[in-house]
Amino acid sequence: MSVVTQTVSLAPLTSVDLELLLAWRSHPDIYNYFKIQSGPLVWEEHQSFWLKRTHREDFLILLQEEDQTRKVGSINISKLNTEYPEIGVLVGELSIQGKGVGKKAVRLALNRLKELGHNKARVEINSKNHPSVRLFTTLGFVKENTTSTADWQTYVLESIP
Numbered sequence: 001m002s003v004v005t006q007t008v009s010l011a012p013l014t015s016v017d018l019e020l021l022l023a024w025r026s027h028p029d030i031y032n033y034f035k036i037q038s039g040p041l042v043w044e045e046h047q048s049f050w051l052k053r054t055h056r057e058d059f060l061i062l063l064q065e066e067d068q069t070r071k072v073g074s075i076n077i078s079k080l081n082t083e084y085p086e087i088g089v090l091v092g093e094l095s096i097q098g099k100g101v102g103k104k105a106v107r108l109a110l111n112r113l114k115e116l117g118h119n120k121a122r123v124e125i126n127s128k129n130h131p132s133v134r135l136f137t138t139l140g141f142v143k144e145n146t147t148s149t150a151d152w153q154t155y156v157l158e159s160i161p
Ligand SMILES: CC(C)(COP(=O)(O)OP(=O)(O)OC[C@H]1O[C@@H](n2cnc3c(N)ncnc32)[C@H](O)[C@@H]1OP(=O)(O)O)[C@@H](O)C(=O)NCCC(=O)NCCS
Pocket: 029, 030, 031, 033, 034, 088, 089, 090, 091, 092, 096, 097, 098, 099, 100, 101, 102, 103, 104, 123, 124, 125, 126, 129, 130, 131, 132, 134, 135, 138
């Protein structure tokens, strides 16, 4: 049996990738777990959000398998002007969810936060989003009881390793 070598990396997401991001974020398996989205994304809102964003970096998640590299998702770090920057992540290629790509991407985003001088991070997770809860808690994020509701819970990482 041959073993396929898989490498996950991040690359800056640019305006050229907005259509792809819109397509990924328009699938209910993705947007059901986003607090600020309740249906398929509307292009004008998507573009306007992109143009207005501040204190935030967006990346494509790239997956290299043997000699081929493709775009499989996106990750962002936002609120970079605060003590607890936030992480948002999606693996848009649905058939490869649950294979470790999301977790590797979050590790890389944490490295980027460290590079920018941050030591803490925060994420808001829907309580039904078990893969995401598992992903972040196994990376050391802890539920913050004070700001959590039944549906949405805040998890914080007090010290990025
Ligand atoms: C959440 C998401 C980014 C996770 O990425 P992924 O590549 O599918 O997850 P990974 O394969 O890296 O798995 C992360 C952890 O969750 C676990 N996991 C995966 N699928 C799971 C499931 N259905 N139920 C419970 N745990 C699960 C994995 O075992 C892994 O834990 P481990 O490292 O201890 O084994 C991805 O599922 C996604 O894009 N979901 C839709 C958008 C979203 O919810 N974004 C997050 C908003 S906070």
